Amino acid sequence: MSNQIIFYTQLASIIAFISTLFVLYRVLVSQKDATIELLREQILMLKDQLSEAKQQSPDEVAKRLSERVKLTTEELTRLHQDKTTNQATIEAKEAELTNAQRELADLKEQLEYAQEIAAEYFCPHCKAPMETREFHSELVEFGGRDLDVDHEYISFACGLALADGKTVSTCRVRNPPAIYHKTEADSP
Secondary structure (H helix, E strand, C coil): CCHHHHHHHHHHHHHHHHHHHHHHHHHHHHHHHHHHHHHHHHHHHHHHHHHHHHHCCHHHHHHHHHHHHHHHHHHHHHHHHCCCCCHHHHHHHHHHHHHHHHHHHHHHHHHHHHHHHHHHHECCCCCCEEEEEEEEEEEEEECCEEEEEEEEEEEECCCCEEECCEEEECCCCCCCCCCCCCCHHHCC
């Protein structure tokens, strides 16, 4: 074999190696871009859900149901005072009042349940909303085996930051603004 053939063979293998590296790099970059795009779509979907939830304010529904219960109670009192009123009308209004009270109780239970579920998305001290929640994996060696350890990092708008449940920085808000949600524990 001549030196020229060996040279061209080595040159071809170097070019093939560099081309392979470039192709692998492009594949990794395209996967990263796809992941970023998926996360953007998820953020948009969550923003849409949040705006929809704000439009369907449970406080408004509870207020309307409370007013309906009050009006039905007043009407029922008036019907009891009128001796000429039909007994069937009174019973129908009592049933309507019972249904409204049951709906109000169900709504209150649903609101309490929703507040319990949403509690993890707000600062436990001032109720500031969560800004970031990230998960990271770490490969560690233990006893001759490689283990995958997951870490969680959470930060809130008030400055509170938690890493694996431990406080990294504290809450800076002393009096929560009106925009933050209040829970039953915050009520006097």
